[in-house]
Amino acid sequence: MGAFEKSVARTQPLPLHDSREDTGLPDARGHFGTFGGRFVAETLMQPLLELTDAYNRYLTDADFLRELDEDLRNYVGRPSPLYHAERLSKRLGGAQILLKREDLNHTGAHKINNTIGQALLARRMGKTRIIAETGAGQHGVASATVAARLGLECVVYMGSEDIKRQALNVYRMKLLGATVVPVESGSRTLKDALNEAMRDWVTNVDNTFYIIGTVAGPHPYPVMVRDFQAIIGREARAQCEDRYGRLPDAVVACVGGGSNAIGLFYPFINDPQVKMFGVEAAGDGIATGRHAASLCAGRPGVLHGNRTYLIEDADGQIIETHSISAGLDYPGVGPEHAWLKETGRAQYVGITDDEALQGFHDLTCIEGIMPALESSHAIAYACRLAPAMKQEEIIIVNLSGRGDKDIHTVASRQGIRF
Amino acid sequence: MSRIQACFEGLRQRGRAALVPFITAGDPRPGATVPLMHTLVGAGADILELGVPFSDPMADGPVIQRASERALKHHVSLHDVFGMVSEFRRTDPLTPVVLMGYLNPVEVMGYEAFADAASTAGVDGVLTVDLPPEEAGPFTSLLKGRGIDPVFLFAPTTNEERAASICTAAAGFVYYVSLKGVTGASSLDVEDVAEHIRDIRRHTRLPVGVGFGVKDAGTATELARVADAVVVGSALVAAIESAAADEAGMHAAARELIGSLRAGMDTVSRAA
Numbered sequence: 001m002g003a004f005e006k007s008v009a010r011t012q013p014l015p016l017h018d019s020r021e022d023t024g025l026p027d028a029r030g031h032f033g034t035f036g037g038r039f040v041a042e043t044l045m046q047p048l049l050e051l052t053d054a055y056n057r058y059l060t061d062a063d064f065l066r067e068l069d070e071d072l073r074n075y076v077g078r079p080s081p082l083y084h085a086e087r088l089s090k091r092l093g094g095a096q097i098l099l100k101r102e103d104l105n106h107t108g109a110h111k112i113n114n115t116i117g118q119a120l121l122a123r124r125m126g127k128t129r130i131i132a133e134t135g136a137g138q139h140g141v142a143s144a145t146v147a148a149r150l151g152l153e154c155v156v157y158m159g160s161e162d163i164k165r166q167a168l169n170v171y172r173m174k175l176l177g178a179t180v181v182p183v184e185s186g187s188r189t190l191k192d193a194l195n196e197a198m199r200d201w202v203t204n205v206d207n208t209f210y211i212i213g214t215v216a217g218p219h220p221y222p223v224m225v226r227d228f229q230a231i232i233g234r235e236a237r238a239q240c241e242d243r244y245g246r247l248p249d250a251v252v253a254c255v256g257g258g259s260n261a262i263g264l265f266y267p268f269i270n271d272p273q274v275k276m277f278g279v280e281a282a283g284d285g286i287a288t289g290r291h292a293a294s295l296c297a298g299r300p301g302v303l304h305g306n307r308t309y310l311i312e313d314a315d316g317q318i319i320e321t322h323s324i325s326a327g328l329d330y331p332g333v334g335p336e337h338a339w340l341k342e343t344g345r346a347q348y349v350g351i352t353d354d355e356a357l358q359g360f361h362d363l364t365c366i367e368g369i370m371p372a373l374e375s376s377h378a379i380a381y382a383c384r385l386a387p388a389m390k391q392e393e394i395i396i397v398n399l400s401g402r403g404d405k406d407i408h409t410v411a412s413r414q415g416i417r418f
Numbered sequence: 419m420s421r422i423q424a425c426f427e428g429l430r431q432r433g434r435a436a437l438v439p440f441i442t443a444g445d446p447r448p449g450a451t452v453p454l455m456h457t458l459v460g461a462g463a464d465i466l467e468l469g470v471p472f473s474d475p476m477a478d479g480p481v482i483q484r485a486s487e488r489a490l491k492h493h494v495s496l497h498d499v500f501g502m503v504s505e506f507r508r509t510d511p512l513t514p515v516v517l518m519g520y521l522n523p524v525e526v527m528g529y530e531a532f533a534d535a536a537s538t539a540g541v542d543g544v545l546t547v548d549l550p551p552e553e554a555g556p557f558t559s560l561l562k563g564r565g566i567d568p569v570f571l572f573a574p575t576t577n578e579e580r581a582a583s584i585c586t587a588a589a590g591f592v593y594y595v596s597l598k599g600v601t602g603a604s605s606l607d608v609e610d611v612a613e614h615i616r617d618i619r620r621h622t623r624l625p626v627g628v629g630f631g632v633k634d635a636g637t638a639t640e641l642a643r644v645a646d647a648v649v650v651g652s653a654l655v656a657a658i659e660s661a662a663a664d665e666a667g668m669h670a671a672a673r674e675l676i677g678s679l680r681a682g683m684d685t686v687s688r689a690a
């Protein structure tokens with residue numbers, strides 16, 4: 001760090017752990033009750049143990065936290081605003097809806113909170129190459145972005161089906177200097193990209209850091225990604241208390257792997273008066289079988305290194321999921337959500353493609369904010385929740401990303417082609 | 419004495435290393451598997467490894483991934499795999515069979531139901547790739563209680579501390595993954611493997627097998643000097659894949675590859 005940076009006065013960064021939030025979980029081996037853990041081939045065990053050690057060390061390292069804090073402020077643009085969607089709230093006639101504006105972050109989604117954290121960790125661990133999996137391309141873009149920022153080599157694995165659906169983000173990653181590798185195995189979507197990234201990691205483990213994009217994967221990923229995303233809820237909590245002198249009555253977020261949701265939920269976990277709703281993609285409707293709602297309609301099993309709820313057939317083979325939003329199109333979910341479901345602390349609900357689209361159009365027309373289709377699921381559920389609540393009650397919705405990337409999908413639903 | 423133990427004991431007395439071919443159950447079609455198993459034994463296999471197909475084979479390279487996909491096109495399930503082992507056992511009561519697969523299908527069936535079915539079918543060992551010893555406690559006791567050997571992997575990244583816990587959990591033999599990578603990866607360094615095997619032997623008296631990256635008779639022969647078992651997977655699965663259209667050709671290809679490995683390995687005589 002040069003003299004210029006040294007001369008700038010800094011505020012003390014927030015720690016990644018706050019004792020008020022502590023649930024005592026996961027345990028040392030990454031278990032949230034019966035969920036989580038490390039289910040990987042032997043070759044990855046030692047690298048995961050090393051990563052766990054490094055993470056635990058830097059978690060409380062003032063220098064690391066300062067570096068992270070500075071990037072979050074000046075590169076990502078944090079804190080993100082907590083916006084009162086007044087017209088939408090009035091229209092619904094019930095609770096006040098506040099939007100946590102993660103869509104205003106650099107690269108347009110919450111994903112970068114995590115990629116910044118992991119990339120800084122990678123650099124401190126002496127890794128020169130980062131790899132990532134991506135579905136919609138948001139995590140891939142966020143990874144390629146921080147790789148450019150830190151001068152690290154970056155390889156992104158993406159299912160060949162998703163590459164077709166998300167051409168714009170593929171080009172974006174290439175502009176940022178990343179190599180995008182099409183994955184042709186299995187269903188050629190996000191889950192297969194994750195498999196392929198794991199295969200790369202096991203082969204290049206000496207110089208490579210694998211940045212997982214959500215709270216899935218083997219321990220320590222679910223806890224590490226949660227900790228990097230918890231800044232969402234921590235800010236939202238302080239902003240809400242500041243402005244309204246109280247905590248919200250409910251928090252709502254969409255759940256793909258569950259990183260934006262756990263980021264919002266976690267700092268409220270020990271406040272039982274704050275209800276938590278995770279919104280899964282119900283696709284064409286849960287009854288049709290074409291959905292991605294693992295918590296609503298799946299069963300516990302083991303995939304991608306952890307035990308969690310999965311969408312699978314009777315033989316335990318993972319089956320293809322469906323959602324209008326590529327970012328929710330994942331057959332598993334973070335193990336901490338499985339635990340929150342089982343303990344009843346959070347509720348998980350489904351929103352269909354059509355309902356999410358309605359949420360997209362409502363927020364766009366009424367508030368002038370175009371949400372990502374992922375986030376539109378959370379909006380749609382909040383719109384269902386609010387009318388049954390009192391006007392002085394507060395719902396915080398995580399607006400996890402902006403909708404620019406989804407314009408083509410929305411347009412084609414209306415029969416419009418560019 | 420278990421079939422696996424008896425097999426290694428017999429080989430030890432003859433000064434030979436075990437040849438362990440891997441095929442995926444149900445590849446290229448369900449009916450092909452049992453005849454292939456007999457062909458492999460006829461060509462000189464000592465132990466058979468039977469892959470249980472899984473939709474997300476994270477530790478496998480492209481060759482075995484494709485084999486899994488072919489089997490899954492026919493919806494080959496764990497029940498089907500047990501059926502194949504039972505059928506094989508009707509005419510081969512001696513050759514040990516080790517199932518190799520991923521945990522999720524076992525989770526769905528239930529550990530106890532799996533262990534019972536495996537025992538009834540005549541399975542001798544189970545290698546669950548994504549189940550490290552830390553998570554394996556209840557499963558390994560159920561297997562061991564039925565005389566089935568839980569086989570565990572060693573990797574180039576495994577350190578002393580983990581080595582001890584792997585050896586406590588394992589039975590039958592341990593399986594050294596010869597390189598950092600997935601199945602079928604290209605380069606295997608025999609010198610390096612030999613050194614790791616010496617390390618492993620300080621922790622266990624179990625036989626040590628080597629796999630991931632064995633492609634030809636030359637490598638198998640060199641490994642037979644240092645390891646107790648040589649596993650060949652991707653090379654065999656690739657041979658089966660390229661001859662899959664013609665039943666007789668497929669058997670000939672398998673027989674030729676395994677025969678050449680056997681011949682090479684038998685030129686090595688090991689201290690009994």
Ligand SMILES: Cc1ncc(COP(=O)(O)O)c(C=O)c1O
Pocket residue numbers: 109110135136137138139213214215254255256257258259260261326327328372374375400401402
């Ligand atoms: C904007 C946005 N929201 C949500 C998600 C879903 O991921 P998670 O559940 O981990 O927040 C994605 C994933 O790509 C996304 O891009």
